[in-house]
Every structure is written in C-alpha cells, then in structure tokens.
Amino acid sequence: MRASIPHRRLLVFGSINADLVTSPDRLPSPGETVLSPSYQMVNGGKGANQAVAAARSRISVSNPVLMVGAVGRDAFADQAVGDLQSNGVDVRYVARTASPTGCAFIAVDPSGENMITVALGANLDAQATQLTMELVTSGTILLMQNEIPMSEAIKAARQAREAGAMTILNLAPAPEGEAAAAIRDLLGSIDILVVNEHEFAVVCQVLCIPDCDGPKARVAALSKDIGADVVVTMGASGTLLGPSSGPVVHKPALAVAPVDTTGAGDTLTGVLAASLLDGLPLEDALTRANRAETLSCMAMGARDGMPSAAALDASLMATAAA
Template structure:
C-alpha cells in the first residue's frame, strides 16, 4: 500500500456473482428458464468499495479494499473487475487454501431478487488480517463493514477503528437471526439496515415513516449513534443523535435492485468523508442507491459523483 492511505476502507467480502434473469423466481423444487445470465463482481465489501471508488474519482477520495480471494480464476477475475473503479487492492490478500466466494442470483421481471452465497475465502478471514491492515483501518476516515465475513473479525475491525476515531459504518447484512452482539453495537457509529434487517434487529417492520422512526430510535438504544432505516422504494428514515428526518424516494425507473444498498453505503461513506452534514449525506446516499437501481448488475451499477449531485440537486437523473 502506498503512503497515501485510503480515506475510505471497505473491509469485507469479495465475490463473483453469477446472475440469471428470469420472468419469475422459481418455487422450491421448480426449474425456471432464464432469459439470460451474466458473470460479474459482487460481495458486499467489494460492491461498497467499488461504489465509493467510482464516486471518489469525482471528488478526490481514495478508496481501498481489504479482504481475501482465492488464487483461482474467480479471484483473478475479481481483481480485474475491481481495478477500473480505482480501488486500491494492496490489502486484498490471496488465500491458497480457500476458493473465491461466489453468489448465485436470480432476478425477476419486477427487479426483485434471491441470492445464495458460498463465502469461500471470505469466511477464512482471521486476526492476521486485522494485524496486516491495522494501519489502514487507523488512518482511514471511514471504515465500511458488512456481515459476509466471520463476525468476530468484523467486531475486531470495528473495535480497531473505534480506538483510532475512524468512523464505522455497518451494513448489517445478512442480519443474524439472533441480532448483533453488544460488542459490535458498542464499536459502530452508523448502522444502515433495510426493512428485513430492521425487523430482525428491532422487531419492527418499517412500512411507514412512523414505524421507521420507532425502529431508528430502537437502533440508537441498541448502541448506534446514527441509525438509517432503508425502506427501498418508500425512502429512508434517519436519526443522528437527537436529529431525525426522512428522505423521500427519488423518482427513477428501477430495473435491478441488486447492490442498491451497497451503492447507498458507498454514497454515505463518500459524503461523510467529504465532511457533509449527516442529513445531507443521507440524501447523497439515497441518490446513489436510487441510481444503482436504474442499471443492471452489482458493482457495475454504481453511479458517478456528478450523477449523484445532479439527482440530489434537481430530483432528476440524466
């Protein structure tokens, strides 16, 4: 890694996504013929790094990715696909004992999806990865975390960041049925669940602003300083300290919701790293997520910083 450390570091999963597009998602035991399929970059860690890096190219921010791939063809492909985004891959380790993670995705005609993930090398991360990347975590302004690597390593990364006053943004996905351990709540700053994850963490399914407000308050009571409840096409509710607010959904034509949440978090990290006030940063994050739904794919659906600015300022995408 160069002396110019990344200002945003994503510490997490790197996958190759194999995405099939079909009229509908099959029922258990049923075979449905897909209209097409594609192979691309995925993993919530890689998606968030790619999104932040594409945004960062437009505003001067450096972004790095810490994690593991195998030494297989999928690992080489992941690195090849991450490189054009401008992500610093010096902290992406090669694991000779485990294959690169893969995700099997089906997307239907309504842009809904189901995903099956085989974690591979992602699940082999251990404390040696924390030791190897400690300086990067401590010098970053923002650390992006997800839950597609071992939970104890996510906690260790968050605790390392907290001691260094690095802002910790956690995407609690996939949310464990038993909730998050207290140690993780104590080490994070911002938590960004979607509706399903909000329900698992708080017992509240946010179908309205009022329910989202209750859930956001509960997330703060659990330990988050800043709580964002992502309600998809219904907008975003947030609480930051005692401040709260709602960002209405941007009007875009959604064709694929894969990785929209990752682009949201990439946009949030970018805006906060630029010093935007929290309420304003949420608008940039929501615009990033909305724009991602207008394009096919995961990481490749990430928008540019100028596209986000245009949508925030005008309410319209190009």
C-alpha cells in the same frame, strides 16, 4: 455520531464475490425449478460493491478507497480484483488463500426483484489482522458488512474504536444463529448502522426493541439503545435516519421504474461512506446516497448502474431546479 474528524481514507473490510446472474420470468418457489434463457457472470460481494460505489462517487479522488478481504487463487479472483482496480479501488490488502473465491447465485425477475444465495468461500478467510495500525487511524472510516466472519468484524470494530476511527456497519445479510447472538458485541463499537427493513426487524427482535408507535419511534429507540446513528433503507419508500441526537428524518426516494434492484443497498452504503469521507454532514451525505441508490436500479447487475460523482451531482441538480 461522534464529533466530526477530517478523514483521509475509506477502508472497506468485507466480501469479494463473483456473481452468476440469471433472468427467469419469475422467481422460483421452494422445490421449484424455473428456466432462464441465459446468465451473466459479473463481479460482486457486498464489500467489493460498496468499495466500487464509494470510489466512483467520491468528490475528491485524493481520498483513497482501500479494499481489505480475501479471494482464492482462481479465475474468479483475477477478474474480481481486476475490476476493483479498474474502478479506482486500492487492492494491496486483499489476501489470496487456498479457498475458492466467494460466489453469489442471483435470479432477477422482470420487475427487478431478486433472490440471492451466497457461497462465502474465501470470504471466511478474511482476518482483522489484515487491518494494520498504519491503516486504522483517527483519519480512517471503516466500512463493514456481514459476509465475513462476525468474530473478525468485532475485532476490527474494536480496533477502529480504540484508534478513534469512524465505523459504519451494513448489517447485511441479516445475522442468524450464533452471529445474531453476537450482534450486541459488534454494535457496541460502531458509529453508523445501515440496514434494510428486514435487517432492521431482526436487529430490533434480537435487542428486544419494542415495535411501538410506528417505524420512526422504533428507529429512534434502536439508535438510543446502541448509541449510534441508524439508517433504515425502505426501497421505493425512501430512507429513515435516526441520529443518536435529534429527531428521525425521512428521505423520500425518487420515483422510477427499476430494472434491477441488486446492489441498490450496497450503492447507498458505499456512497454514504464516500460522502462522509468527502466531509459532508451525515444528513447531506444520506441525501446523496439515497439518490445514488435510486439511480443504481436503472441497469442490470449490482454495479452497472452505480453513478459517478458527476452523474450523481447532475441528478440532484436537476431535481433542485425542477
């Protein structure tokens, strides 16, 4: 990661969705129908989720969290944008388009495991031109995911690099097809890559990073190859940090019985960005984000378990005192 610069704003360029969540006794196999007694309509989208996680967990509320993306002109959009506002996210740069608001269809089994299909809708209308020169400066942290067009993400990352901003990329979901072929162009302009184990394997395969000497060695090899810090989330097994300089670090996860893992990775990524915005060093920021990810699994839905700064501090202090 490049030299530390005081940051003044977090800019989240990403997806905004409505989530329809079901609770079947088990997840379906291909071609199978399973029944759920009910469903919930909640707000989601990886970009919006990460913006909410960041806004809730930031230590200094004077550091703004801004959402940039696109929604439709429908009831889902009104609810999604309203929820962002109620969580302290600035929504002035969210565009309204003729496309329907993005929607995710989520099934969660009793163990907390999930299965998700996303209809991107208006998220495909998000454009890098929404990121004005006034927004993207050396005092900006740009946070992106893979639920907006890859071509626009590449443009945004290059703009951020030219402006001296820090760019964090959560490469989720794992890219496929033409998007996978464009990974190298995107990774060339980022400072921190956040992936889960599956996404990590996909990136390594596309970039021809050999699977040698265990996960830590592969994380280090990927970090060296792309010239960026790499964070790999592994659920109950914790998180690996491959800094662009120095040894790979393992952050263990707190042992809990999860209620719902939906949005856990979004929580980690959003809190990581917010902690860096607050001025924490990367490893300390990841400690905070790693704990937030665990706490987020203790409630249903992508956002209900996202901790506030106070709740996160209390959990970390309790562990330190034990």
